[in-house]
Amino acid sequence: MLKLGLTLFCVLCACAPTWSTRTVDSHLGTKDLTRLQRVFVEGFGSNDLQAIFFSSLNIQLTDATQKEPLCKKIAALHEESKLNSFEKDYYFIGASKNLGCSAKLEEALLSKVYSSLDSELGSTQEIYYRLVTHKALGVQVSVATQAKVVKRLQELLKKDDTLTGLGYGFNVAVQLGSGAAFIANRVEDAIVQADEVDGKLLQFEGGLSITSLIINGAFGVAKAYNKPAPVSAAQAVKFANYFLSRRSVQSAKGAHVLIEALKTIGASEKIAPICVQLIGNGQLDAQSPALNIAIVDLLGKPLSPAPKVITAKVFNKKDNSVLAEKITVTSKSSDKTTYVADLASLKPVRGIYEAELSADGVYTQSVQFKVLGxxxxxxxxxxxxxxxxxxxxxxxxxxxxxxxxxxxxxxxxxxxxxxxxxxxxxxxxxxxxxxxxxxxxxxxxxxxxxxxxxxxxxxxxxxxxxxxxxxxxxxxxxxxx
Structure with missing residues (x-):
């Protein structure tokens, strides 16, 4: 017998969203966060003092058989480190505290740290590390010393207004009270230096570390001194897109600052973008066409509060004919992260469609999908x-x-x-x-x-x-x- 088999293949056009307001089309998902956790785990096994410090910030070790060898290792790494003394002192003291090391810190080291703010601080970076080291030790900086540091900060920023200088300056100012409020006037000077990439991303020259330093610092200044958000909603989307593009970062520091930057942008309620994306491959069966959508924050968590009204306008891409002006999109999961638009009543024929989604009239996103015949x-x-x-x-x-x-x-x-x-x-x-x-x-x-x-x-x-x-x-x- 002659046996015939016909296999039919239809190609799905995988298209990126084309129309959006305060939304991005990806987020740090479970797989991303799991991989970043592995980066922190691997950091403990490295011979890099900085890596161990940032790992200890994100993973709490409870097994003494793991902690004690690490405590001895960081002490040795501190002695050998080629980093600036103010930076390696912070990493060592901070990691010792995070790990709960039983060995006491040497008096000579503590004495050097305590007196450091009375010396001639050479850069905004040094000021930052000396202040956070005091904080790690639980030492309160006196009002007189704070005033002295504020004055030194002003002097340094007159000489060094580089992105690095400003970035550390922002993060210093939020720890110095009202005396450092002048720094708020410098935020715009930094933000305007961001480079735009393909009209979709915003970043600062120097990459992930400097971009996160400035963003975290600028938002911190806005909060500390009751100022408007340092970036617009549109800029927030582009900065978020940049950070999400760096999800494959391999270093413990990079993983930490990436997560913190996304938390910072996501916490600014008036401008924070959310993620609206298709679930699945975007291919719908004509017999039961249901469009499944994920709506989450930048870290993949449910929005709080959850959107109250979500609608979709659906039209055919072939001739731009509108199938429906306003289809209700309803919650499909108990945690309100998954939503569905039932298109069965529209009886869509085979073809490529676009849905313009709107959540509470604030967030909009356009997604493309295909109805299979x-x-x-x-x-x-x-x-x-x-x-x-x-x-x-x-x-x-x-x-x-x-x-x-x-x-x-x-x-x-x-x-x-x-x-x-x-x-x-x-x-x-x-x-x-x-x-x-x-x-x-x-x-x-x-x-x-x-x-x-x-x-x-x-x-x-x-x-x-x-x-x-x-x-x-x-x-x-x-x-x-």
Whole structure:
């Protein structure tokens, strides 16, 4: 028996969202956060004092057999470190505190830290590390010392207004009270230096570390001194897009500052973007078309409060005809992270569509999806003809899904012919698929040969195979296919 198999392939256009307000199309998902946790775990095993410190900020070790060797290791790494003394002192003292090390810190080290703010501090970076080291030790900085540091901060920023200088300056100011409120006037000087990439991302020269330093510091200044958010809602989206693009970061410090920056942007209620994205591959069955949407914050958590009203405008991309002006999108999960728009009442036909989603009239996002059509074989003819057309073709019709009732016989002087019309089940109209294949299979050897059927002007798919000239494809093996 001649066995026929037609495989139909339709290509989904994977398109990025094209229209949005205060939304991004991705977030740090469970897989991302799990991978970043592995980065922190690996940080403990490194010989990098900085990596161990940032790992200890994010993972709390409770097993003494793990902590004590680490405590000894960081003490040795502190001695050997080539970092600036103010930076390595902070990492060592901070890690010791986070790990709960039993060994007391040396008096010489503590004395140096306590007196550090009375010395001539050489940069905003040094001021920052000395202040956070005092904080890690639980030491209160006196009002007089704070005033002295504020004055020094002003002097340094007059000489060094680089992005690094300003970034550390912002993070210093929030620890110095009202005396450092002048720093708020410098925030815009930094933000305007951000570089835009492809109209979608905003970042500062220097990459992830400097961008997170400035963003965390600028938002901290706004909160400390009751100022408006340092960036607009549109800028917040672009900065969020940049941080999300760095989710594959490999260092413990990078992983920490990435998460903190996304938390910072997400906590600014008036401008924080949210993530609205399709769930799945965006292919909907015409029989039960349901559009599933995830709506979460930048870290994949439910919004608080959850959106009250979510609607979707749906239109056909082919001719821009509107299927519905306002379809209700309802919550599908108890934690209000998954939502669904039931499109069954619209009876969408096969094609590519766009849904413009709106949440509470504040957040908007445009997503594209495809409604798949059901294909059926309307007619199929198969036959054997003489290659030189010296005799009439013997054709037989087969009704899908039946098979030929007899075996067709052919030799190398003949050819196999096949003609079939594929139609859409909903309207019986002929359609074109991406590719239609004809599979010839020999059961005895479990071998198959795949050919492509071509569509003609009548929209029928035809297959014409000269057996003699195709003998090589069959390894010249006779038999039943």
């Amino acid at each position: 059901r294909v059926k074989v309307q007619s199929l003819e198969v036959g054997i003809a003489e290659s030189d057309a010296s005799a009439a073709t013997r054709k037989q019709s087969v009704t899908y899904p039946s098979k030929l009732k007899e075996t067709l016989s052919a030799d190398t002087t003949q050819k196999l012919l096949l003609r079939t019309v594929l139609v859409e089940e909903s309207n019986n109209k002929p359609l074109a698929v991406h590719q239609a294949f004809v599979r010839l299979y020999k059961k005895e050897t479990d071998k198959e040969i795949i050919f492509v059927a071509e569509q003609d002007s009548s929209k029928a798919y035809k297959f014409d195979m000269d057996i003699g000239s195709n003998g090589k494809n069959f390894n010249y093996q006779s038999g039943t296919y």
